[in-house]
Amino acid sequence: MTDAILQALRQVCGPADPAQPVALHEPDFRGTEAWAYVRDCLDTGWVSTAGRWVSRFEQELCTATGAAHAVAVSNGTVALRLALHLLGVRAGDEVLLPPLSFVATANAVAHLGAVPHFVDVEPGTLGLDPRAVQQRLEAVAERREGVLRNRDTGRRIAALLPVHVFGHPAAMPELLAVAQAWGLPLLEDAAEALGSWRDGTHCGLFGAMGTLSFNGNKLITTGGGGALLTNNPELAQRARHLSTTAKLPHPWAFEHDAVGWNDRLPNLNAALGVAQLEDLPRRLEAKRQLAERYAAAFAGVAGVELVAEPPDCRSNHWLVSLRFTAPDPTEAEAQRLVVLEAAHAEGLLLRPVWTLLHQLPIYAQAPRGPLPVAEDQAPRLLNLPSSPQLLEGWGA
Template identity: 80%
Template structure:
């Protein structure tokens, strides 16, 4: 039996018979509303007529997010990219600034920077969590940054370094406290991209609550989906107040007058979407248990294969295991990439829709000229990673 066949057989042991429909492909991460009050809550929106960007379900959704994460404030918006763009704006990022972020992330992380007219500046990741590497960040800042009147600047480009934007990749918490220590030493605000990390904790802090502001995504492939949707999390009353104001077109409260005091955005989440979110947040604990059991089943199925490993939950953390991720261990990255392709081809032919990691952001055409440090680890890891089907309903105990 070849290595690819052995890996495929192990994956089939976990999810090959769990679709319930013979011949139906097993997707990467599918939404599921079974066991929830989703239909009743959405029907309430339709019956009441409150379907747009106001209504009780938006308020309840934000309250539930606070209760689940420990945030003082949550502001629900239309998607995760919008949440990131607004968060960066809140901490002072503006046109021609640079924002430090890792290249191993979904394109939205860099796009949110670019939407403000700012420039992504890439810093390497560490192999364990796949998140931003604190020593790499510290060394890179020492090499390129200088403090002068008005802030911290890139000596090479002359542009201001305006923020640090780490990512909690695949639901695994990054080394966020260490990243914050570096950011604090340079006086740089920290914004956390926790789009994939609802239900993930590090040293007693929910992801997104170590920096000034964090963001979540509720896209269709996330642990909780509102169809589209995102949210900002913060402990700052002032930042939350500004976020709520700017995301509602900066309209001043009045019974009938349309007065606006700033350039704002129409970003607020509709009531319909929030109703879906509330129904699933009520079911969050069951989903997290199912995700953990699924990850453990993958680990058991793969434990005798020495050529691969699962990206592990970091020590001292609790991950939501959003996407269980396989890592190929061959010394030669090209060999690892070839092995990954073999498994991808075999799995897709069998209806298991595995996915390679995103193309690294600095390799995309719009960001090839962006400033960067050495990205040796990111480039060495991206070719090795393979996301496995991770829907909570693949867990054998999901319906219990």
Template identity: 50%
Template sequence: MRDSDELDKLVKVIASALPDDQKFIALHEPHFSGNEWEYVKECLDTGWVSSVGKFVDRFEHDLAEYTGVNHAIAVVNGTAALHICLKLAGVEQNDEVLIPSLTFIATANAVSYCGAIPHFVDSEMRTLGIDPLKLSDYLKDIAEIKQGDCYNKITGRRIRAVVPMHTFGHPVDLDPLMELCASYHIELIEDAAESLGSYYKGKHTGNFGKVSALSFNGNKVITTGGGGAILTNNESLAKLAKHVTTTAKVPHKWAFNHDQIGFNYRLPNINAALGCAQLEQLDHFLIKKRALADSYRKVIAEIDCASFMVEPEFAKSNYWLNTIVLNSPDEMKREYLLEKLNNQGIMSRPVWTLMHKLPIFTKFPRMELTVVENLEMQLINIPSSVMLGMTRVNAEGLE
């Protein structure tokens, strides 16, 4: 069979797992079927629409309870959450921060906001996230401990933190990464923007870093329109996070005093109201998303040229974005498949341009990046919206 024939067959089996009565199927759409209208209307009726209100408090409480962390601080978006996480972890100007080159640009941007240096590292196939074993070998060559801190022997800069990003909702292998951080005195900060509802060895992502970041953008598993959150089990860091994200204003009945540089990052009450309603439905959303992923897995198993990205054996994924993995890196095949799918009204996209290839980041340090440079030509995201999993859930009584 010619390559194009096999790719055409792949398009057909993907289409077979999707509704046949829609001219266009988006990559990931929000789904509103709960108390969204009621809660948002309450904000409008009462006038509590800005950065304080009962829904902000409730959303933070409910997030902490759902994820199992001690504290959640709601902010305006996931990038803001990650920015503050880095500052809370002590990242300073000219520090280096180890981040995957295979990530959304927000990860690298947040490092840059701190005046720090993104240092790009490779990923592994089974998780699409940071490869802790390869990173360990790399640090043996370039890192040294001086006065309790880790330094890059080549650049002379301090390596302050590592930021694993749970790609498309699939958790990174965190245990060996945490051991590595302990050995090299490096802070672990989880970029959990895509992994609400995902678990590593039975514990929700966001519990493993000193601080962690979530995102509630319109295309995430649940949405607040925009929005994000800082997660931590450290009470003092949680108090500091809330303080600096509210312009570092010292509490007073009328005076405006600020005791440090702060940020106007707090999530508005009207957005938090949307989030509360969405979070009430999260378990049902995850059932539908996992059902859709299972449908894809079964039909794509019939294809020789590609596989479906499944959760690693130690994890339970939210399958935020379903992903096809071509068997070999081939840009022409990837582009052929993208064109066929999108022309058929099945929205699909390649993975993000690798960070180290963007002109703004080409001069920053990086390790050998063979795996991600191959993955860039192998990965394609396909439709993943909650409602696409409803047909199978209803038919098989999975709820």
């Protein structure tokens, strides 16, 4: 199996060299106006959190996603924390989220003094399972004086936080229905899902708010960076105000009407983002072609399958992911380790999925429902090199 997997990887990625490895996902600025836009910031002196490139970046995000409003901030974790705060999450509350996600999803909850509450995922999308959310709420939730609480802990259950894993849209219509039935605000962690759609709606726009990330390994990068998406003008205005230290407009006075944060994205970073957003359609098409190339290469490899694009969705294919299909997840994990070691020795920098969040010591005591699917799937998943420039002719 290992030899067959390595051969399929070579077929897609070309020859690898440990001295010049093939990374998981690399930024690429070729064919863009990045140099000119960044130089404009330097020439004009507008390099900090004000400037025309921030506004233009937000406008371009709205155009790309269909959002009515976008608010650019310094990173994806900050975007999550700010959005949770805007939706009313406070210290001592619980937020329902999947254990299969990058740690930032849970950290953003913890940064507010709130508590992650883990609920199981679907095997297909790898996102939150609406049935598991419904069952978990039926098992532990009760209303006391109009407040939804966890009867086991006494804490308020304050929000539902699904994640679009590897850019594949979660089951949002069903999750939104569960959230509405229980009176829970819904925030989408769409950090990995710029350019991903379900049923004609961009990820991040099903619930009250959604968040994006522009870290260096994302489809579009601003070095760091993140954004909040919403169709609610009041939430957008409040996000912009609190992320700019809650300073009231005035030519010289420093008056602040709330405890805010200094979260805004610098103009210099936004210029990088604009240059790549102009190239977004080509990048998305390249990612689709790369996923198709992987599908063809792995079609005859026994014991593995690619994580597929969900029905009625258009994924950005941020990371192409291989799933080991051995009946026993322990056997699948052992097979994955052999492939990881062989691929890294060859210069192919594959990555396993994140450690499940409830298995991290920092969240081991967090409340959780049964997690059989997450615990079965995590040992099976292996992310493959997914930079769009792996395609021949990219940037030519």
